[in-house]
Structures are given as structure tokens and as C-alpha cells.
Amino acid sequence: MSFDVGFLVQYKEFFVTILAFLLGVLFSYVWFLGKRRKDDLDKKKIESYVKGLNYIIEDETDKAIEEFTETAKFDPDLIDIYISIGNLFRKKGEINRALIIHKSLLVRPHLTKQKKLEIYINIGVDYRKAGLYDRAKEYFKNALSIDPKNIKAKKLLYEVYEDSRDWENALVWHKRFSKKDDAILAHIYTEIGKEKLKERDFDQAKKNFEKALKINKSCVDAQIHLGDIFIQYGEIDKAYKQWTNACIIKPELSNIALSKIQDIDILKKTMIELLKNHKDNKYILYSCANQFFSLGEKEKAISIYKKLMNMGIKSQSMLKKFVEYKQDTLPNFVVKFVSEMPNESIKYICTGCGYASHSPFFRCPKCRQWDSAKVEIV
Numbered sequence: 001m002s003f004d005v006g007f008l009v010q011y012k013e014f015f016v017t018i019l020a021f022l023l024g025v026l027f028s029y030v031w032f033l034g035k036r037r038k039d040d041l042d043k044k045k046i047e048s049y050v051k052g053l054n055y056i057i058e059d060e061t062d063k064a065i066e067e068f069t070e071t072a073k074f075d076p077d078l079i080d081i082y083i084s085i086g087n088l089f090r091k092k093g094e095i096n097r098a099l100i101i102h103k104s105l106l107v108r109p110h111l112t113k114q115k116k117l118e119i120y121i122n123i124g125v126d127y128r129k130a131g132l133y134d135r136a137k138e139y140f141k142n143a144l145s146i147d148p149k150n151i152k153a154k155k156l157l158y159e160v161y162e163d164s165r166d167w168e169n170a171l172v173w174h175k176r177f178s179k180k181d182d183a184i185l186a187h188i189y190t191e192i193g194k195e196k197l198k199e200r201d202f203d204q205a206k207k208n209f210e211k212a213l214k215i216n217k218s219c220v221d222a223q224i225h226l227g228d229i230f231i232q233y234g235e236i237d238k239a240y241k242q243w244t245n246a247c248i249i250k251p252e253l254s255n256i257a258l259s260k261i262q263d264i265d266i267l268k269k270t271m272i273e274l275l276k277n278h279k280d281n282k283y284i285l286y287s288c289a290n291q292f293f294s295l296g297e298k299e300k301a302i303s304i305y306k307k308l309m310n311m312g313i314k315s316q317s318m319l320k321k322f323v324e325y326k327q328d329t330l331p332n333f334v335v336k337f338v339s340e341m342p343n344e345s346i347k348y349i350c351t352g353c354g355y356a357s358h359s360p361f362f363r364c365p366k367c368r369q370w371d372s373a374k375v376e377i378v
Contacts, residue, residue, distance in 0.1 A: 062092075079105055079115055083122055095130040102126060117146045121153055128156070133164035159368060167191045184370050186216035187362055194225060202232050220250040221362050224257055236263070244270050251283040252375035255346060256360060258287050267291065275304075282313055286377050289321075290345065298325050308377075315377050317345035348373045 086101035102123045106116070124139035137160055143153040158177050161170035171188045174180070193208030206229045212222035227242035240261055247254040247270075254274070261267040271288040278284040285304050293301035302325055305318045323330060323338040344358040351374050353367035363370050 079108070079111075079119075083118065086122060086126070090126055090129055095126055098126045099123065113146050117143045117150065117153070120146070121156065124153075124156060124160075128160050128163065133160050133166075136160045137164075162363070162368065165191070165195075167195060182216045183219070186212040186219040186222060187370055189215065190219060190222040190225065190362075193222065197225065197228065202229055205229055218249050220246045220253055220257075223249070224253075224260065227257075227260060240266055240270070244274075247274055247284065247287075248278075251278065251281045251287075253360065254284055254287040255290065258291050264295065268295070280311075282308060282311060282377065283375065286313070286315075286345075289318075293321055313377055315345070316341055317343070317378065344378060347376045347378045349376060 082101055082105055086098040089095075089101065090098040102119060105111075105119050111119075120139045120143040124136045124143065127133070127136035127139065137157060140153050140157040140160065143150060144157070147153070154173070154177050158170060158173040161167075161173055167188055171185075171192065174185060174188060189208045189212035193205045193212065196202075196205035196208060206226065209222045209226040209229065212219045213226070216222075223242050223246045227239040227246075230236070230239035230242065240263075243257040243260045246257040258267065258271065261270060271291060274284050275288055285308055289301045289304035289308070292298075292304070301321065305321060308315070308318065320338055320341055320343075323335055327335045346360075347356055347358055348360050349356045350361075350364040350367060350369065350372045352364060352369040352372045355364050355366040357365075361373055364372050
């Protein structure tokens with residue numbers, strides 16, 4: 001049998017061509033399957049992420065955590081998802097879980113500076129939420145060590161100084177942070193003055209209250225406390241002048257200022273002057289009526305309460321005063337019913353977040369906004 005070598009060479013080339021073609025098809029198919037699988041994963045990841053965002057919008061925190069956790073399974077390296085999960089745990093009040101998640105991200109390799117800064121800020125916010133202000137400051141400073149000009153980190157560090165009542169540092173950072181807000185700056189000086197007053201360092205307290213008023217003449221908190229300093233110095237007339245001015249500048253707080261005046265004759269004289277010059281101001285009228293009632297001048301107080309009622313002011317505390325004044329002529333059950341009503345007469349409500357209290361505040365304890373309180377007669 002003869003063997004045709006040319007035939008073998010010819011078919012060898014043919015088989016090599018076929019094999020190369022088949023391998024190409026196989027690689028294309030594998031690539032297609034891989035791409036399809038990746039596309040499917042990307043699609044599922046995006047769908048899961050969008051669902052999580054919708055749950056956040058709908059304020060369904062538990063479902064959002066569940067959905068973002070599912071998203072993370074598709075891509076364990078997606079750091080933003082883990083940051084979001086930690087933030088949601090913080091929102092739920094589960095600070096330890098938030099910290100565990102956020103801190104675990106710091107050990108990941110190849111973190112960009114920007115991502116590390118973001119993680120530091122979120123850990124700082126976690127600690128701030130937990131009331132651990134020193135730890136919060138540490139992480140906000142870590143963020144600023146990466147980017148000293150980062151506005152968010154600066155703002156948060158400044159706010160945590162305020163939260164912790166570290167007013168000296170709050171003052172420094174307020175000046176550094178952005179354009180100075182004279183009203184807030186005056187409040188910070190006032191808070192420093194109040195701390196000095198507690199320490200009975202009256203000279204330093206006075207200096208800070210005066211700085212506050214130099215910056216913002218309308219800072220009533222500084223005016224009222226400067227009056228307290230003048231009392232300590234025995235300068236009674238100056239103290240009374242401060243408190244009278246406080247009534248004029250911010251009538252809403254006239255109840256606080258008038259309650260400071262201990263000399264009955266001067267108190268009466270001050271109220272008569274205020275009523276003469278501010279006869280239609282409901283806060284002046286109400287504060288003076290309460291003082292007259294406490295001094296035993298009930299008829300004068302009742303006439304002012306009637307004027308307030310004619311102005312459309314409806315007040316539970318005024319009703320109690322009327323009933324107390326007329327109790328001898330009213331049935332016992334009416335007197336008893338009204339006497340059991342709450343005694344609070346003034347409510348302070350934050351216009352920013354709705355926080356309400358019967359104690360005055362210059363910075364909202366909830367949303368931390370300055371000068372956001374409106375005063376209601378109740």
C-alpha cells in the first residue's frame with residue numbers, strides 16, 4: 001500500500017484550521033457565558049441597590065438594610081454599600097453594629113484617600129450619635145489630616161465641640177470654619193461667660209458677656225447674664241437696666257427678665273413703663289399680668305388677661321388664674337377640674353425640627369440650631 005504524504009500534509013493543515021476554529025468558538029462561548037453571567041449579576045446588583053434606595057425613601061430601614069446586604073453579596077468589594085448599611089444601623093440606634101461595619105472597612109487594602117476620609121467621617125458621626133464626643137473628635141481630626149480643607153469634617157468637628165460644651169474650642173473652630181456668623185459668635189461668648197460664672201470667675205464672665213454684646217447687641221442671653229454679674233458686683237441699678245432692655249429687645253423672654261427683678265417697687269415701676277410703651281405686645285402683657293398676679297394685685301392682672309383674651313389669646317394658664325380669682329363664686333367641681341390642669345404657661349418650640357420644651361433654649365437640643373425657638377403662650 002502506498003502512502004500519499006502530500007495527502008496527510010494537506011489534511012493536517014485542514015484539521016489544524018478546524019481545531020483553531022472550534023477553539024475560537026469555544027472561547028467565544030465561554031466569554032459570552034462569562035459576560036452574560038456578569039451582566040446578570042450587574043443587573044441584579046443594580047436592581048437590589050435601587051430597591052434599597054426606595055426603602056430608604058420610604059423610611060423602611062430594616063428592609064433597606066436587608067436589600068443592601070443582598071447587594072453586597074453580588075459585589076463584596078463595593079465599599080459604598082457597606083457604608084450605607086452602617087449608616088442605616090446608626091439610624092436605627094444600633095451604634096455598635098454601625099461602628100463594627102464602618103471600622104472593618106479601614107482594614108481593606110488599596111483604599112483611596114477620599115474613601116478613607118469618608119469612612120473616618122462616618123465613624124466620627126457614629127461616635128457622636130453615641131455621645132462619645134472625644135472619640136468623635138479623634139475621627140473627624142483623622143479626616144482633616146487627609147484633607148485639611150474638607151468642609152464637612154470641619155463643620156462636624158465644630159458641631160461636636162458645641163455638643164460637648166467645649167466652648168473655647170468651638171470659638172476657635174467657628175472662626176476657622178467659614179464666614180463668621182455674629183449671632184452664633186455672640187452665643188458662644190455667652191456660653192463661655194456662663195461657664196466662668198459657674199466657676200465664680202466674675203471678671204472673665206463679664207468680659208465674655210460684654211464681648212457677646214459688642215458683636216451682637218440683640219444677644220438677650222448675654223444681657224440677662226450680664227445683669228447677674230452686676231448683682232454680684234452690687235451694681236443693682238445696672239442689673240435692672242440690663243433686664244429691662246432684655247424685655248424690650250426680646251419681649252418673648254420678658255417673663256425670664258422680669259423674674260430677675262427682686263425689688264418690688266422697681267419691678268412695678270418697670271412693668272408700668274413697659275405696658276405704657278408696649279401696650280399691644282402680647283408677651284409683655286402676659287409677663288406683666290403674671291407678675292402682678294404673683295404680687296397679689298389680682299384685679300390689675302385680670303384686666304390685662306381680659307385684654308389678651310380680646311386680642312384672641314387663648315391660654316389654659318390664664319383660665320386657671322381667672323378661676324383662682326373667682327373661686328369663691330364658682331362650683332367646686334369647676335375649681336377642682338381647672339386646678340388639675342398643667343401649670344406651664346410658656347412653651348418654646350423649635351421652628352427647625354419641632355422640638356418643644358417648657359424651658360427656654362437658645363440652641364435647639366435636638367437639631368442644634370441657634371435662635372430657632374418661637375414662644376407660645378399656653
